Amino acid sequence: MTDLREALDQLLEAVPPKRLAESVQRLIADYRSGRPADEPLLRNMVDVTAYAAYRMPATHAAVAAVLAQITISPKSVLDVGGGSGAATWAALAAFPALDTVTILDQVPEALKLGQRMLPRATWQEWHLGEPTDTADLVLVSYVLGELTEDAQHDLVDAAGAAARQAVVIVEPGTPLGYRRILDARQRLLEQGWTVAAPCPHQQQCGMTGKDWCHFSVRVNRSALHRKVKDAALGYEDEKFAYVAVTRQPTEQQGRVVRHPAFRKGLVTLQVCNPDTTVGPTLVSKREGPTYKAARDAEWGDRWPPHSEEH
Numbered sequence: 259m260t261d262l263r264e265a266l267d268q269l270l271e272a273v274p275p276k277r278l279a280e281s282v283q284r285l286i287a288d289y290r291s292g293r294p295a296d297e298p299l300l301r302n303m304v305d306v307t308a309y310a311a312y313r314m315p316a317t318h319a320a321v322a323a324v325l326a327q328i329t330i331s332p333k334s335v336l337d338v339g340g341g342s343g344a345a346t347w348a349a350l351a352a353f354p355a356l357d358t359v360t361i362l363d364q365v366p367e368a369l370k371l372g373q374r375m376l377p378r379a380t381w382q383e384w385h386l387g388e389p390t391d392t393a394d395l396v397l398v399s400y401v402l403g404e405l406t407e408d409a410q411h412d413l414v415d416a417a418g419a420a421a422r423q424a425v426v427i428v429e430p431g432t433p434l435g436y437r438r439i440l441d442a443r444q445r446l447l448e449q450g451w452t453v454a455a456p457c458p459h460q461q462q463c464g465m466t467g468k469d470w471c472h473f474s475v476r477v478n479r480s481a482l483h484r485k486v487k488d489a490a491l492g493y494e495d496e497k498f499a500y501v502a503v504t505r506q507p508t509e510q511q512g513r514v515v516r517h518p519a520f521r522k523g524l525v526t527l528q529v530c531n532p533d534t535t536v537g538p539t540l541v542s543k544r545e546g547p548t549y550k551a552a553r554d555a556e557w558g559d560r561w562p563p564h565s566e567e568h
């Protein structure tokens with residue numbers, strides 16, 4: 259991440275902060291609108307640089323958190339709709355053995371910017387519907403939300419067909435992002451993939467009512483990041499929803515789906531369980547090592563932890 263930060267800060271020096279800030283405000287409004295774009299949202303080099311400045315650290319952090327949840331050993335990665343390559347940076351850090359790294363996107367300026375930061379990768383102009391190469395790991399990070407439902411299906415199908423070991427799809431941690439993830443999950447299951455994370459089962463999602471499955475990662479903001487976003491806080495919490503599918507059998511281990519709640523001598527974990535139920539698990543001080551593990555557990559972790567993690 260430090261490397262990505264440094265690469266970004268160098269690039270951003272080239273664009274006047276006022277122009278970046280204007281572009282950031284427009285992009286924030288466009289992305290929040292939730293409308294599928296009928297033309298690329300990133301229109302020029304300033305937009306692309308603005309996107310990189312205010313979003314890359316957060317999408318990078320979300321993808322890094324997701325990749326930490328799966329056990330694979332990819333040699334190649336394909337980052338589809340990869341923009342300036344935030345997800346690729348996360349993959350490179352997670353899997354040092356990667357030797358073939360390809361980023362596909364429809365916006366040439368995004369590719370150009372990404373290439374300046376990461377020249378060793380292959381940056382290729384690509385439009386949804388065109389064929390792709392295959393790779394061990396296929397990443398689709400914050401792309402589905404820009405597409406119509408039909409196009410989302412096409413992209414998920416293409417990602418599933420292109421991947422050998424795993425497909426990872428990440429979306430904003432909103433109810434709509436979660437819906438898109440559920441839909442993608444279903445399609446990948448139908449293609450014969452196994453859900454490796456976050457779900458501890460292959461059945462229908464057990465979250466009901468107004469609840470939606472999402473996670474959170476804290477991202478430190480650099481001085482420049484704060485400036486372009488006109489933000490006062492030194493950090494932000496990036497909320498994300500995701501699905502990661504692999505070829506391996508799934509582990510029958512639950513997942514913590516909210517921030518744990520602590521009271522004196524009692525930890526309450528909201529857990530999604532292998533039997534598809536989602537509900538509170540109470541762990542009291544009397545439970546010794548399990549209590550200690552519960553105090554250390556974080557939103558997004560597996561539960562109960564493996565015995566060697568106690």
Ligand SMILES: C[S@@+](CC[C@H](N)C(=O)[O-])C[C@H]1O[C@@H](n2cnc3c(N)ncnc32)[C@H](O)[C@@H]1O
Pocket residue numbers: 298300313314317318338339340341342343344345362363364365368384385386398399400401404405
């Ligand atoms: C929100 S950005 C995400 C970029 C990057 N994956 C990340 O996580 O930071 C969405 C990207 O999807 C690309 N994209 C959207 N629709 C596309 C399409 N039909 N064909 C190719 N790329 C597309 C956009 O150009 C943009 O770079």
